Amino acid sequence: MKNIIQPVKGTREFYPLEMAVRNWIYENIRNVSESFGYSEYDGPFLEPTDLYAAKSGEELVKEQSFVFPDRGGNLITLRPELTPSLARMVAQKQRQLVYPLRWWSFGPFWRYEKPQKGRAREFFQWNIDLIGSKSPEADAELIAICAEFFKQIGLTPDNVKVLINDRRLMDQKLSELGIEASLKKMTLKIIDRQDKMDRSTWKAYALDNGLKEEQFVGLTKILGNTDLYQESAELQTVFNALESLGVREYVQFDPKIVRGLDYYTGVVFEARDIGKGARAILGGGRYDNLVKDVGGEPLTGVGFAMGDVVLPIILEQYGLIPDLQVNPTQILVTIFDENLMPVSLATAANLRRAGFSVQTYPEPAKIGKQLKFADRCAVQFAIVIGPEEKEQGIVQVKDLRTREQSSVPTDGLIKYINGMLAE
């Protein structure tokens, strides 16, 4: 097996077990999203690079995206995120759509990152957004959706927290420190980088990028002040709504959360494992200008995105991934010999029409070999039809859990299997 063509670094192969995990996550996402009344949608996977250039932030577009020219020379990007596509789709049908608009999606994204544990270049992402309401209760709803998702898959407030902040509050505090408008975007970047550097490197980074010594000292005070949300009417309303929604215990104010995307304008949040990894599981926030920025009329939005790479690592750590069914097959119909192929095929077809998942062995082979195959597929029943069975109008049904075997009349087979399954 030496010359197998290798997959591209950072891409994903979903063998049936990995696929079952992806589907289990998708199903939980669907349940929670639909429970809040959100409709599923999807955008294109290829987008013009211009769509991101405006507002996603330079790092994402220039360093972290797969960008290539199409045959006409236009720059195309493999979507690194969905919100700009969502904004464009809304802008295109802005007058026909009904607001508040609640949409969710689950699909593939690409980022050119160094592949490592918790990072892949291809990943799946849940996106969920509420468009057309400025209320803090809309922000709270999205945060409650995170919390309900965690609750549903078994993560408690002792495992994970949604950390929230408000860029408007930070903007006000930065003004109070005398940080000029032109330096504010950079300051948010400095805050965002804090936990990626050690203390002295981070300080040097802050001062190199224009903060004065006393502004830096002031900034560290702000970032340590966990009561700061009391200065924000919006955040207090968000917390009250979260209380009413019954998920307050999952949520915590954290002034260090500002998120990296340029388009956020208000409440921002990030969910983290609170174990020692402190890995970010999802992030989101309010964006009030994005629909306008892609060419629509002004329209506000709030939403978040969660990838599928970090989550399973955390779930495994807490033993929360259930035993998942990898092979749907319930019944194997064996093939006694070439002459008896037709009766076995017809029996399988009848069982399928009755709603069962049925495989036939695709060719005659020793019955022992076929039964071993049934065991390896974790099939529950194996059916054997030899010449005598055919003549008598019966089949042999082996229950592979109990190893018991019964002779069952062909015309009573469906009823028999249903009975066994109901036991």
Place this chain on the structure above:
Amino acid sequence: MKNIIQPVKGTREFYPLEMAVRNWIYENIRNVSESFGYSEYDGPFLEPTDLYAAKSGEELVKEQSFVFPDRGGNLITLRPELTPSLARMVAQKQRQLVYPLRWWSFGPFWRYEKPQKGRAREFFQWNIDLIGSKSPEADAELIAICAEFFKQIGLTPDNVKVLINDRRLMDQKLSELGIEASLKKMTLKIIDRQDKMDRSTWKAYALDNGLKEEQFVGLTKILGNTDLYQESAELQTVFNALESLGVREYVQFDPKIVRGLDYYTGVVFEARDIGKGARAILGGGRYDNLVKDVGGEPLTGVGFAMGDVVLPIILEQYGLIPDLQVNPTQILVTIFDENLMPVSLATAANLRRAGFSVQTYPEPAKIGKQLKFADRCAVQFAIVIGPEEKEQGIVQVKDLRTREQSSVPTDGLIKYINGMLAE
């Protein structure tokens, strides 16, 4: 709305209605695939160009694929098909996997084709394959899966047919015409192009590419001979198996079917709308060398792929796309005013925990406006909680189908809604 950033030509936007259609197709695919005992899997979306270069055929790789260099200069392809990835995944775990192996998948693919009705540059595709059996009954099983899929979505044998042929049979007939081995691949291409050209263009194409006049005449006779399958033991076994499986009427021999991919080695098939469009819906066949060609031990396979672009066009033509639910919401909880926000949020949260899909209006607004929103979302129930209701511990439930309104005690609300839904 003049300056909206345009999507890339040939890409797809799935608004909730289009998404519901995609999901409906996916669900039908899942049902049929699982009914035959196949497990879901998925491959990477980005693959090294080398993976396709070997065996998919020059046209697909050089003309129809999105190919670009990664940052290290290696050529990467957006997957135009799945079979080579499947072969590689099998080769990588060849000793651990259980055979016969039955796998299916549904996901995005890309081809650089001229966008037109029935063609897109981004599309979804169903792939389903049986690996590790050489028997004609394995070929028949895949064809039966096509037929059962058509049956399930309502397409009858009067609407669609699966046309089948065998490349081994064609190879033998081409030998009988004195067509040399070196010209056979080209001859298959000539056959494959027949219905894309008018008669005289096609003849010129055949002669220009090396066929002699008498070989061309012989070839047209072969392509018109619908009894030719009687010379193929394999095809006769396939037809017998299809008879046993109860789907013979969906299938027809057609010597003009050879399929375009280079890696097919035996039975090949294509399903077509038999209306005047005669559009190809899906195609597949047997490939006995592909696992070896990507670096594994020799292992046979048979499978097919169906895109999601042509199928809905045909289904619409026959009126077979059902009314699909676009918005999952069952209940809207209105917001009377800011003071009553908490009781409405808490009521919504309780209803969600009872399993209902519930939206709240995200801010206080005139009740009439909120009810109009409920109607536009096709919500069944709207709940109003004003100051009096709160004081009395009741809620008003409006059934938006009948416009009837009832006062319901808060603690009996879940039971009440369940009762209304059971009616």
